[in-house]
Amino acid sequence: xxxxxxxxxxxxxxxxxxxxxxxxxxxxxxxxxxxxxxxxxxxxxxxxxxxxxxxxxxxxxxxxxxxxxxxxxxxxxxxxxxxxxxxxxxxxxxxxxxxxxxxxxxxxxxxxxxxxxxxxxxxxxxxxxxxxxxxxxxxxxxxxxxxxxxxxxxxxxxxxxxxxxxxxxxxxxxxxxxxxxxxxxxxxxxxxxxxxxxxxxxxxxxxxxxxxxxxxxxxxxxxxxxxxxxxxxxxxxxxxxxxxxxxxxxxxxxxxxxxxxxxxxxxxxxxxxxxxxxxxxxxxxxxxxxxxxxxxxxxxxxxxxxxxxxxxxxxxxxxxxxxxxxxxxxxxxxxxxxxxx
Numbered sequence: 186x187x188x189x190x191x192x193x194x195x196x197x198x199x200x201x202x203x204x205x206x207x208x209x210x211x212x213x214x215x216x217x218x219x220x221x222x223x224x225x226x227x228x229x230x231x232x233x234x235x236x237x238x239x240x241x242x243x244x245x246x247x248x249x250x251x252x253x254x255x256x257x258x259x260x261x262x263x264x265x266x267x268x269x270x271x272x273x274x275x276x277x278x279x280x281x282x283x284x285x286x287x288x289x290x291x292x293x294x295x296x297x298x299x300x301x302x303x304x305x306x307x308x309x310x311x312x313x314x315x316x317x318x319x320x321x322x323x324x325x326x327x328x329x330x331x332x333x334x335x336x337x338x339x340x341x342x343x344x345x346x347x348x349x350x351x352x353x354x355x356x357x358x359x360x361x362x363x364x365x366x367x368x369x370x371x372x373x374x375x376x377x378x379x380x381x382x383x384x385x386x387x388x389x390x391x392x393x394x395x396x397x398x399x400x401x402x403x404x405x406x407x408x409x410x411x412x413x414x415x416x417x418x419x420x421x422x423x424x425x426x427x428x429x430x431x432x433x434x435x436x437x438x439x440x441x442x443x444x445x446x447x448x449x450x451x452x453x454x455x456x457x458x459x460x461x462x463x464x465x466x467x468x469x470x471x472x473x474x475x476x477x478x479x480x481x482x483x484x485x486x487x488x489x490x491x492x493x494x495x496x497x498x499x500x501x502x503x504x505x506x507x508x509x510x511x512x513x514x515x516x517x518x519x520x521x522x523x524x525x526x
Contacts, residue, residue: 188218189292192272193262195222199276200229209279220262225252256367256374271357277400284394304389307396309351328391337442350375351397373423414465424454459501
């Protein structure tokens with residue numbers, strides 16, 4: 186039976202929580218393919234994955250690899266995917282079962298019509314484990330539900346609203362045609378899953394369902410502030426890869442709506458990196474902050490002033506103790522409002 190959807194689940198030492206993720210995906214039945222990537226785990230992750238493969242041989246496949254990072258897990262899943270569409274679900278997250286079935290039903294409908302869409306978009310929900318609260322992120326204000334459209338027909342994103350990996354379900358062949366590949370041993374590559382393929386998406390379809398459940402609250406999560414600053418060099422690396430990827434000035438001439446989004450996403454990466462380097466003030470961190478902005482200036486000299494003199498660009502580059510206090514306060518206000526970690 187042809188698979189409608191391949192879901193890649195990169196796992197590293199996920200034994201204590203991966204079952205919730207995989208149990209939710211298995212509810213998709215025989216129309217779904219689950220590829221579990223054991224990324225050099227040292228706990229029982231590999232054993233759990235192999236057990237599921239043996240119990241559900243027509244649904245589950247397993248890749249055991251040397252530790253190479255989340256991005257290589259995504260790469261291996263795409264390399265082996267047999268589904269018409271490709272989705273990445275992190276091992277500590279899960280999917281809403283009713284929404285999963287609606288996604289599969291839509292893919293089947295598109296397949297039968299012979300009109301496969303390049304990108305399917307869904308909502309996601311922050312699941313805050315510490316206080317038991319939720320925050321839904323809907324795209325209804327940007328994309329009209331249940332209509333085939335191009336990105337140029339999209340509405341406006343609200344401040345702080347961005348596309349994230351959680352919302353994206355790509356046509357598998359599209360990713361292969363553009364030779365999509367993520368770097369190894371690098372965190373925060375989920376940003377590249379948005380930024381790299383988006384200019385190649387000719388058609389998209391928004392399904393207004395709360396599909397993806399994004400678990401927030403583990404102390405070792407990459408979005409945790411203390412973890413983030415320890416991995417700041419990887420966030421800088423991803424930001425530079427985004428800077429290098431496209432000539433935004435050319436995109437601006439041909440596809441202004443796409444340019445606006447790519448610009449905002451890259452700006453957000455610059456600001457988050459700069460703010461953390463300012464908050465965790467040290468000569469080394471300030472040097473990294475200055476070098477990143479110098480890199481942007483060399484690579485995008487025409488657009489550089491637009492980044493640098495954006496109000497938050499100015500704030501994130503404030504110097505001294507006063508700058509550190511201002512940026513920290515803004516960060517705390519933003520986290521209280523968005524609750525994104």
